[in-house]
Structures are given as C-alpha cells and as structure tokens.
Amino acid sequence: xxxxxxxxxxxxxxxxxxxxxxxxxxxxxxxxxxxxxxxxxxxxxxxxxxxxxxxxxxxxxxxxxxxxxx
Numbered sequence: 614x615x616x617x618x619x620x621x622x623x624x625x626x627x628x629x630x631x632x633x634x635x636x637x638x639x640x641x642x643x644x645x646x647x648x649x650x651x652x653x654x655x656x657x658x659x660x661x662x663x664x665x666x667x668x669x670x671x672x673x674x675x676x677x678x679x680x681x682x683x
Contacts, residue, residue: 616678624656627678630671641666 614630617623631637642649645666655663659682664675676683 614673614677620657623678627656627667627671631667634670636670641670 617626628638631641638652639649641652641663645651645663647663651660652663652667654660655667659679661675664679664682668675668678671678
C-alpha cells in the first residue's frame with residue numbers, strides 16, 4: 614500500500630482504510646478503553662501506543678505509515 618506523505622492526505626487515507634475494514638476511530642477507542650479522540654491524536658503527533666494500534670488494525674507496522682517518526 615502506498616501511504617500518502619502529506620499529513621492531511623495521510624489522515625484521510627487512514628480513515629478510508631479503516632472504513633474498508635468496517636472500523637472507525639471510535640471502535641478503536643472502545644477496544645483500547647480510551648476516549649474516542651485519543652486514536653486521532655496519533656495522526657498529527659507522535660503517539661506510539663495509538664500508532665501501533667492503528668497500524669495493526671490496518672495490517673501494517675507503524676513505521677510503514679509514519680516513517681518520519683521512526
């Protein structure tokens with residue numbers, strides 16, 4: 614999968630990929646027992662725990678989605 618570099622495009626791409634798997638940020642938040650805004654924080658700033666959870670939900674590694682952070 615080709616992950617966009619632009620932060621806004623990357624956020625849209627992640628949301629689209631989650632939707633394809635019938636997932637959402639809210640579902641991830643419930644699964645991880647955190648507020649529904651918490652997974653979105655990883656989109657724009659380093660948040661290793663949520664990066665890992667989102668990446669695993671997409672069948673990827675965090676460094677594949679956010680190579681600039683790793």
